[in-house]
Amino acid sequence: MDIKELYQDIILDHGKNPRNKNKCKDFNKDAKGHNPLCGDKVHVYIKLDKEKKVEDISFEGEGCAISMASASIMTEIVKGKEFNVAKKILEHFLNMLKEGSKLSINSLTDDENTRMMSLSGVKQFPMRVKCATLAWHTFMHAVEGNRNTVKTEK
Amino acid sequence: MDIKELYQDIILDHGKNPRNKNKCKDFNKDAKGHNPLCGDKVHVYIKLDKEKKVEDISFEGEGCAISMASASIMTEIVKGKEFNVAKKILEHFLNMLKEGSKLSINSLTDDENTRMMSLSGVKQFPMRVKCATLAWHTFMHAVEGNRNTVKTEK
């Protein structure tokens, strides 16, 4: 196990320069997520159209490199996609983190698949899985209109 | 260690036929004792004269053979004695139970010393020391006018 598998360049880049880190205009859905263990916090804002397509998405928050990179990549990936498609992607993503399965999602470009796969090292670090999934769960919460804060248990 | 050392004939006799087991007439001091572990209970009644001599003494109660025998023997021993003398006897008695020292108290007759010594086997049975001392402590309490129930802790 090499620490560089966890902290791949893509992650370090997104961690330091997160994309879509702001409160996007005209959002109509939002939710907060909190990981008490690390203190990671995210707030996800979504502009969802009537067909449940993600027209715009952004996030605010602070936390470890993994959680910030994951949030940043998540916003890039789901922007412009139907909610159902995003949901499928999340399934694949969770599977990758749990089972270590390779990721190759049809609806994603090669580059997008690579970005998602940059988080695969997390599998070797079970305590950090929650950091990697927090933004995704918060996204789901926001779309499904659950107003409770997403909480990952210790 | 032989169980017959604990249950000497004198003890079995006093256990089955306790002496002075009643509420003596004209008592002017009394106290209750309780051993929560066994459920042993004694109530000691004393008629103390102005010079603090034990004119009469008796007890009521129920409990194991050791506690009943000890109470019975105690009443026999201290009856007619000055409180200070009784206090000294108790000291010797406690010493015998703790240190296993032989008992030979000047103020007692040979026969009385023998009766007291019949409880010496208790030393080998630490859980039962409280049974053997309950009546004595209750006697002290009664004379010293402490109205709380004597409690031997578990």
Place this chain on the structure above:
Amino acid sequence: MEIKSIKSQFPIFKNKINGKPLIYLDNANSSQKPKSVIERISKFYSKEFSNIGRSVHSLAVTATNRFEDTRDLVKKYINAKSREEIIFTKNATEAINLVASSYGENFIKKGDEILITELEHHANYVPWHFLRQKKGAVIKFAECNEKGEVDIDEIKKLISNKTKIIAITHLSNVTGAIMPIKKIVDMASKKKIPVLVDGCQGAPHLKLNMQELGCDFYAISCHKMYGPTGVGILYAKKKWVDILPPYQGGGGMIEEVKKDNITYPQSPTKYEAGTLQTAEVVGFSESIKFIEDIGIKKIMEHEKEILEYGLDEIKKNNSVRVIGDPKNRGSIISFTIKGIHPHDIATILDEDGVAIRAGHHCCQILHEKMGIAASARASLGIYNSKDDIDALSSAIKKCNKVFNS
């Protein structure tokens, strides 16, 4: 069943007591521990120890996983619906105190009634007494009959529209009576009254199935289940853990802490304050495996056989009076001997290596009811055999001899 091979898994039986082999018949008090449990604890401290849940280093991750694996094991063993329903406590006593506090202080008010029975252990009375004092609630005692059991009608009779909880033992630690919990729960749930079961004696000796039993709370002491001291379990139905407030406050059970307010996470985290009994919980996983390896059905059959043999043997002695005669009895024989105080019995038996308990067994109400201050109690575990009963019988005869010589 091959009892010898089971007994050989318990290191304590290699020791002599007063020069005699140990005949351990004090299982209702606490059971002995198999080697696998003892070694699991040692291994945990020697190779895996760390505080759990809080750190991200490797030791902490492993320790946390072992701890939470045990929760899963327990959930499965007692057939609870979800992990949130399994709360680790210090002992069963704490589990009941938790309910009396978190449920009681929020749902029981002045004049409300708490229904318990005359069979209850002090652990299932004193916490309610506290509540009675604080809240002005009323405690009603369902009567115990001369068979040493509480008839379900006695409970029914006492239910009123002020009854806010029924708290009842699964298996009496004095008479051995097994209570018809499912029937009681069915009756209570029609009136929407939650039922707490004191499962201290039930858990080691009966098949546990929370979803079938249907009770709201079930309290377990792990040390009576061949497990370590220092750990108990509260099973609490999801619907309760979702709404009841925390019990003790401290690290681990919080979510967000501000100077003017504090929020809490979900169960079980909400109820597990401070550093937990890590080694104990991990060790307990081996107790469950030990029980499952033999199989609870086999354990029940075996204990029933020994119990019946024991009752027969002991009753042959005319000076012995066995306490209670419940229809459905488990693992417990309490008795008195004419003219000999229970403490004297215990001392004399001990000389022969026979360990039993004497006293009121934390059931003063029941003993008062039966008109005695104390009793002697032989209680069974999986390692007991007919030989143990024979040793008990002859030690009892020795009591007669000592006292009648």
Place this chain on the structure above:
Amino acid sequence: MEIKSIKSQFPIFKNKINGKPLIYLDNANSSQKPKSVIERISKFYSKEFSNIGRSVHSLAVTATNRFEDTRDLVKKYINAKSREEIIFTKNATEAINLVASSYGENFIKKGDEILITELEHHANYVPWHFLRQKKGAVIKFAECNEKGEVDIDEIKKLISNKTKIIAITHLSNVTGAIMPIKKIVDMASKKKIPVLVDGCQGAPHLKLNMQELGCDFYAISCHKMYGPTGVGILYAKKKWVDILPPYQGGGGMIEEVKKDNITYPQSPTKYEAGTLQTAEVVGFSESIKFIEDIGIKKIMEHEKEILEYGLDEIKKNNSVRVIGDPKNRGSIISFTIKGIHPHDIATILDEDGVAIRAGHHCCQILHEKMGIAASARASLGIYNSKDDIDALSSAIKKCNKVFNS
């Protein structure tokens, strides 16, 4: 001091973490256990186990004596006045909850003030928050300065004639600040305000002398003192245990139980409900012996040397910011690294076998005050050496490398 020989008494250090030797710097969280403690527990379960205090058979007598011997050891070690002042709990958290409940519910009423500090661990805030909610009491927080310590004047300032208790840490588990407890107690006792000390970090690292310190309550977690999990200690002054009511109810803590009333024995029995942490308490006796064999003075000297070396080394790294700079500091170095989140630090350090903690360390109030969500914390134990600090320093450099490459 011969650290090598001390380290060799701890089996855990024979293991490799990620192929590297374990550098354990998470002692404020929980300490590792020497062989003597682990083996004492095994021996207890293998040769001496029985429930204590309740049975009269030989095993029970031995077990009870071992248990009560430990109470005597503790009494002596902390120089308490009497055995009644030593109460065994589940952990320090429970000890503080006990006081907040037994003292708080009886002596604190609406509008009364509880004085704590911004340094407090959640264990010394949440129980008081419960009381605030129940009673309408007020919690005042003495301010922490930029050095990470609470000036005694800040405490003095907040004392009013409504102050009913001062609850304060002995040694901050984040900044390492050692509080001047004796002075605070002197000040408080003039106004007849009792003082509770959260001694979780004090107990393993400082000389304890209750009679000299003069505090009313002192809470200890044994697992941070090289002892087993599942056991803590509440020291409570005789004058309090004589009058405060019991906390949890159950077996063992009663005297006479009637249907309409219950009476209780004296401390410690009154406060120890149910089956206790027998094996844990007995095991803890070996922890005290371990500490006494080395000598607390030697331990303090050694830890001071390593602490100072550690502070020097770590400050050499420009990207590191050490949290707090208290005049009197013990065993703790919390820090942040510019641009790297504490959790990432902990993960990277772990790859080199260096175990530290990252997070808010159950001190959210303090972290908020310092304007950070989390920090990394290296905390010392008796087995740590300068080599461990060197390993920490180079692992920190690796963090810089990973994140700046």
